[in-house]
Amino acid sequence: MNRTETEFNPRTDGQDLRGRVERALSDVKDPEIPALSIVDLGMVNSVRCEDGRATVSLTPTFLGCPALSIIQHQVERRLRQVEGIHSVDVEFVFTPPWTTERISPEGREKLREFGIAPPPCALASAHLAKPACPYCGSEETRLENLFGPTACRSLYYCEHCRQPFEAIKPV
Amino acid sequence: MGMPPVVSKPAEVALHRGYQEVVVQFLTELADDELTLGHRDSEWLGLAPDIEGDIAFSSIAQDEVGHAAFCFDRIAELTGQEADVLAFARPATERRNARLLERENGDWAETIVRHYLYDTFDRLRLQALVESSYRPLAEGAVKMLREEYYHRLHMQTVLARLGRGGEARERVERALYALADEVGSLFAGSLQDTRLTELGILTASWEDIASAWCEQVAAELEDWGLPVPAGLRAVRPAEDGRTVHGAALQRLLSEMAEVYSADPLATW
Numbered sequence: 001m002n003r004t005e006t007e008f009n010p011r012t013d014g015q016d017l018r019g020r021v022e023r024a025l026s027d028v029k030d031p032e033i034p035a036l037s038i039v040d041l042g043m044v045n046s047v048r049c050e051d052g053r054a055t056v057s058l059t060p061t062f063l064g065c066p067a068l069s070i071i072q073h074q075v076e077r078r079l080r081q082v083e084g085i086h087s088v089d090v091e092f093v094f095t096p097p098w099t100t101e102r103i104s105p106e107g108r109e110k111l112r113e114f115g116i117a118p119p120p121c122a123l124a125s126a127h128l129a130k131p132a133c134p135y136c137g138s139e140e141t142r143l144e145n146l147f148g149p150t151a152c153r154s155l156y157y158c159e160h161c162r163q164p165f166e167a168i169k170p171v
Numbered sequence: 172m173g174m175p176p177v178v179s180k181p182a183e184v185a186l187h188r189g190y191q192e193v194v195v196q197f198l199t200e201l202a203d204d205e206l207t208l209g210h211r212d213s214e215w216l217g218l219a220p221d222i223e224g225d226i227a228f229s230s231i232a233q234d235e236v237g238h239a240a241f242c243f244d245r246i247a248e249l250t251g252q253e254a255d256v257l258a259f260a261r262p263a264t265e266r267r268n269a270r271l272l273e274r275e276n277g278d279w280a281e282t283i284v285r286h287y288l289y290d291t292f293d294r295l296r297l298q299a300l301v302e303s304s305y306r307p308l309a310e311g312a313v314k315m316l317r318e319e320y321y322h323r324l325h326m327q328t329v330l331a332r333l334g335r336g337g338e339a340r341e342r343v344e345r346a347l348y349a350l351a352d353e354v355g356s357l358f359a360g361s362l363q364d365t366r367l368t369e370l371g372i373l374t375a376s377w378e379d380i381a382s383a384w385c386e387q388v389a390a391e392l393e394d395w396g397l398p399v400p401a402g403l404r405a406v407r408p409a410e411d412g413r414t415v416h417g418a419a420l421q422r423l424l425s426e427m428a429e430v431y432s433a434d435p436l437a438t439w
Contacts, residue, residue, distance in 0.1 A: 060314075062234065062237065062318060063234070063237040063238055063240070063241050063311070063314055063315065063318065064233045064234050064235070064236055064237015064238065064240065065237070066233065094307075094310040094311060094313075094314055095310045095313075097310070097313050097314045097317065098314075099317070144223070145223040145226060145227065146227065146321050146324060146325045146328075147223075147226050147227035147229075147230040147231070147321070147325065148226065148230075149226070150230070151230040151233050151234055151318075155223075155226075169321060171317040171318065171320075
């Protein structure tokens, strides 16, 4: 029996089954922000490989996020293509809760390149800290609307380059 | 009664007498509140007075329905019922939402006032769930609080703006007096059942929640220069506030369940 269970680490470099599974998870993108993988987002809580069976526990970003079931199906489909994996179980866990601090440094950079400002701070001071403009980097930005095209985004306006932009809400 | 139990998973509920009945009843109220208001929110889609309001209400509706789904899933774990059946197939007589939330939206001012009053209540209720003896619910409450933060912040911003004057302010005042008569329904049902706190499912009594709610609502309305109707300074729980429903809920349910009822066995 070949059993491994450790905290998820996307940088695992091994050539073993577990390494292949972890790399495959980086191919699963957020359907609403395709520049980001579920690994960048910090949604992968743990990975377990046992006798050809992969069990992945994911932390939902928002409870009502409509992308959850799409992500679940994509994880199942992608991992079934991994050599040595016969079956895949995806479970959602709520503890510890997903917060925007779980987005990786690489994920924050990819968000910015995509034109979405990464969250500036933790939730407690959300109304005080404004995100920098993802286009020109200016701090002269103002909140236009707390809500945006998806539940996890707000709308801002950059006074410097005069561009509206989206930002991830700190939660 | 001694220390309340800690119930880490659904299977442990049976170990504590009366626990299942009380927790299922309370989960039903949480789920029905969120589903009912979430559906009302969705009715503004494409119709809100400005694009910001429209966008906000579609996201808020999605959050509320997501929270309802979370609670229905927790009930399903305990009773073996299906979440979709609970959400769509229960008749109005079995619904346990507060009557305040089933009212037709009314005008924009009334919509905002109701949401603000509910969000302030919901936050206090969720805070009293973070340390709940029913751990699966406590975990969800932590998550919901983080999302609900933005709902309340949005309602506060819009309400303060509407309250500044003119016709908007008149409409806000009218809504405050109209809704003051209905807020007692929020405090009906499980909150009146002392077993809820004895079992540690909720860590605050209805009196704690009500007095914190009245204090906060009055202070904020005064900050915005708005009147505080007597019914918001001191609440009296409406005994039948979650059990007797009006024609508005009947209409809401037939619309919400129209697709589901067309073919309850369809797979999506």
